Amino acid sequence: MNAIVTPCILARDTVLTMTMTVELQAPAAAATPQTGRAAWLTRLARPLLGLLLPLSLALGWELLVWAGWSNGRLVPPPSKVFTTIAELARSGELTRHIVATLSRVGIGFGFGVAAGTLLGGICGYWGLARRLVDPTIQALRAIPSIAWVPLFILWLGIFETSKVALIAVGVFFPVYLGLTGAILSVDRKIVEVGRIFRLSGPAMIRRILLPAVLPAYVVSLRVGLGLGWMFVVAAEFMGASEGLGYLLIDGQQLGKPAQIVAAIVIFAIIGKATDWLLEIATAPLLRWQDSFARQSGAA
Amino acid sequence: MLQLASVTKVYPNGVHALERFSAEIQLGEIIAIIGGSGCGKSTLLRAVAGLDRASAGTVTLDGETITAPHAKVGIIFQEPRLLPWLTVADNIGFGLSELPAAERRERVAKALARVGLADKAKVWPRELSGGQAQRVAIARALVAQPEVLLLDEPFSALDAFTRKDLQDHLLDLWADTRPTLVLVTHDVEEAVVLADRVLVMRPHPGRLFEEITINLSRPRDRNAPLFEQFKRHVLTALDRSLDRTVPDMQGRRDAGGGLWW
Numbered sequence: 100m101n102a103i104v105t106p107c108i109l110a111r112d113t114v115l116t117m118t119m120t121v122e123l124q125a126p127a128a129a130a131t132p133q134t135g136r137a138a139w140l141t142r143l144a145r146p147l148l149g150l151l152l153p154l155s156l157a158l159g160w161e162l163l164v165w166a167g168w169s170n171g172r173l174v175p176p177p178s179k180v181f182t183t184i185a186e187l188a189r190s191g192e193l194t195r196h197i198v199a200t201l202s203r204v205g206i207g208f209g210f211g212v213a214a215g216t217l218l219g220g221i222c223g224y225w226g227l228a229r230r231l232v233d234p235t236i237q238a239l240r241a242i243p244s245i246a247w248v249p250l251f252i253l254w255l256g257i258f259e260t261s262k263v264a265l266i267a268v269g270v271f272f273p274v275y276l277g278l279t280g281a282i283l284s285v286d287r288k289i290v291e292v293g294r295i296f297r298l299s300g301p302a303m304i305r306r307i308l309l310p311a312v313l314p315a316y317v318v319s320l321r322v323g324l325g326l327g328w329m330f331v332v333a334a335e336f337m338g339a340s341e342g343l344g345y346l347l348i349d350g351q352q353l354g355k356p357a358q359i360v361a362a363i364v365i366f367a368i369i370g371k372a373t374d375w376l377l378e379i380a381t382a383p384l385l386r387w388q389d390s391f392a393r394q395s396g397a398a
Numbered sequence: 399m400l401q402l403a404s405v406t407k408v409y410p411n412g413v414h415a416l417e418r419f420s421a422e423i424q425l426g427e428i429i430a431i432i433g434g435s436g437c438g439k440s441t442l443l444r445a446v447a448g449l450d451r452a453s454a455g456t457v458t459l460d461g462e463t464i465t466a467p468h469a470k471v472g473i474i475f476q477e478p479r480l481l482p483w484l485t486v487a488d489n490i491g492f493g494l495s496e497l498p499a500a501e502r503r504e505r506v507a508k509a510l511a512r513v514g515l516a517d518k519a520k521v522w523p524r525e526l527s528g529g530q531a532q533r534v535a536i537a538r539a540l541v542a543q544p545e546v547l548l549l550d551e552p553f554s555a556l557d558a559f560t561r562k563d564l565q566d567h568l569l570d571l572w573a574d575t576r577p578t579l580v581l582v583t584h585d586v587e588e589a590v591v592l593a594d595r596v597l598v599m600r601p602h603p604g605r606l607f608e609e610i611t612i613n614l615s616r617p618r619d620r621n622a623p624l625f626e627q628f629k630r631h632v633l634t635a636l637d638r639s640l641d642r643t644v645p646d647m648q649g650r651r652d653a654g655g656g657l658w659w
Contacts, residue, residue, distance in 0.1 A: 294467050295447065
């Protein structure tokens with residue numbers, strides 16, 4: 100439990116810190132209430148505050164098991180979880196599983212984003228395409244994606260293709276929805292500025308529509324990535340011989356709860372890390388945004 | 399010369415926003431269009447800007463019919479409408495993308511200095527005050543060197559002090575190249591301070607009610623007795639424009655066989 104919360108807080112604070120360095124270029128941001136050492140300490144203390152609860156819970160559980168009040172067989176103490184991770188890492192098993200899962204998520208995310216962006220862009224920009232295609236996509240969206248599993252296995256086989264396809268389906272919908280919604284809600288007043296300066300169709304897309312939809316698009320990418328991680332577990336439940344999802348199933352079948360918790364912890368760390376990478380990669384594009392996070396980061 | 403000939407606009411929902419509006423505006427003239435809500439002021443401006451097509455009638459600039467946004471026509475809206483993802487300097491240079499970079503930079507820098515915001519070149523629009531943002535919008539429109547500049551209630555969202563400041567500033571900028579200004583406003587003082595001619599419109603449907611020439615030399619003293627007199631004159635015309643029993647100028651002109659002009 101502790102490790103699930105920990106990376107999440109660490110990552111967010113790193114982003115806020117980064118945001119502040121970017122902000123420093125602007126003269127307005129130079130005047131922060133605290134300066135030097137004090138500000139640095141506050142910045143360091145804030146994530147530590149968030150660590151307090153999970154760490155004390157973990158420590159408490161460790162002590163309870165150590166004192167013999169619980170045998171810790173079904174809920175392994177943190178020390179046992181870390182031993183398991185260390186063992187997996189030493190044998191090279193861990194790398195193999197992580198690489199398998201990461202590449203599935205990566206490829207599925209890539210296909211899902213490509214399809215979602217292409218169709219979302221077309222349906223957002225072109226009304227006729229939207230009226231033709233969107234109802235079908237909305238109907239497909241109503242199907243719980245896990246319901247595709249048996250069909251995908253029949254169509255694409257039990258190996259990688261069906262797994263990647265399932266992940267791609269999961270990623271597709273938020274990206275598609277996010278992009279069409281963002282295009283449709285672009286401010287008409289801003290578009291008029293483009294018209295006044297007589298932008299051609301492609302120039303209008305490049306200079307007005309793209310930058311205007313970017314913030315919402317980035318959010319949809321992050322939602323898509325989150326769903327990608329959800330679906331990789333489902334995909335790896337259907338007959339995988341490697342991957343973090345396989346570790347979960349294997350741990351259940353052989354009665355190794357420590358291995359299950361270890362896999363969950365690694366899922367949390369890698370999932371958060373990829374989300375954080377995506378956020379960093381897109382942050383330079385969104386520097387202009389007047390967002391809440393920015394204000395609270397500077398305060 | 400900007401010519402409006404019987405410009406009529408009927409919206410798809412059947413509202414007659416503008417009915418047979420005609421006017422001739424000389425290069426370098428400052429025209430204020432004033433009237434109650436629903437008198438078609440903004441509709442008129444959007445037709446001249448080429449943003450909306452008129453249902454009937456034509457808008458011509460130097461003999462060229464305007465059906466789409468035109469390079470010689472600029473517009474400033476009620477809101478600054480700056481692009482939030484571009485810095486102030488890039489916003490001003492937005493319409494100059496066809497120029498070589500060096501020339502664009504030079505013109506942007508000059509425009510920024512002219513509106514007194516040289517130190518804000520690299521700032522994001524969100525960091526500007528309302529008055530500063532509107533100045534950037536003015537600079538963005540003027541840097542394209544338009545022959546006609548349309549202003550749709552450009553200062554109505556600003557506080558009284560900033561508004562007065564920007565009115566004076568606008569006149570100052572206008573004196574540089576003397577473009578034609580067509581200003582839509584609901585502020586009588588603003589109309590009298592800025593305009594050579596004030597066109598008073600009446601609503602339902604939007605028509606021209608009365609035309610008042612402001613024979614005052616610039617700069618105009620807002621406290622002069624003559625200034626007050628013109629203000630009262632425009633106000634009275636506005637009051638009468640809302641009274642449906644008084645015939646409007648267009649009606650009188652129609653009766654006189656179109657010889658009014």
